[in-house]
C-alpha cells in the first residue's frame with residue numbers, strides 16, 4: 518500500500534517558462550519526485566511505526582530508522598520533502614522582491630536583497646555534485662547553507678524556509694552545464710509570499 522504520494526504541481530508544467538522549461542518540469546516532478554516516493558514507500562514496507570509518521574517527522578528523526586534501511590530512507594524521504602517544498606516556493610509570474618518581516622530579516626541578516634542573492638548563489642555554485650542550497654531560519658535571522666544529495670537542514674535540527682535544487686536534473690535540459698544561468702533565471706520564479714509564510718511559522 519502506497520503511503521506517501523507525490524503532491525500535484527500547484528501550476529501547469531509550462532507555468533515557469535521560459536525560466537524553467539516544460540519538459541524539465543514534467544520529468545522532474547513526474548519521474549524524479551515520483552521515484553523518491555516509490556523508493557521511500559518500498560523502503561518503509563512492513564514498518565508500521567515509520568509509515569504512521571509524516572515525511573517531515575521522519576526527516577527530523579532519522580535516528581529512529583533501522584540501520585538497514587536508513588540510507589535508503591534518508592535519500593528518498595529527503596527527496597520527497599525537498600521537492601514537495603520546491604514546487605511550492607516557485608510560481609508563475611513570481612520573482613520580484615519579498616516584503617514585510619521576511620524583507621526585514623533579509624536586510625538585517627544580509628544588508629540587502631542583492632547580497633542575499635549573491636550569497637545564496639555562491640552556496641549553490643559551491644555545492645560540488647548534487648545537492649541543495651538553503652535559507653534557514655535561525656531565531657529572527659536567516660542563514661544560508663548547502664547540503665549534499667537529498668539531505669535537508671531539518672536533519673540537523675534547522676528550519677529551511679526555501680531551497681534551490683542544484684541537481685543537474687533540475688536544469689540540464691535547458692541550461693546544460695550552466696548552473697549559474699539556471700540560478701540567475703530561477704529568481705524570476707521564486708514565490709516570495711509562500712516563503713514569507715514559511716518564515717512566519
Ligand code: MN3
Pocket residue numbers: 545549600682684686687
Ligand atoms: Mn530535484
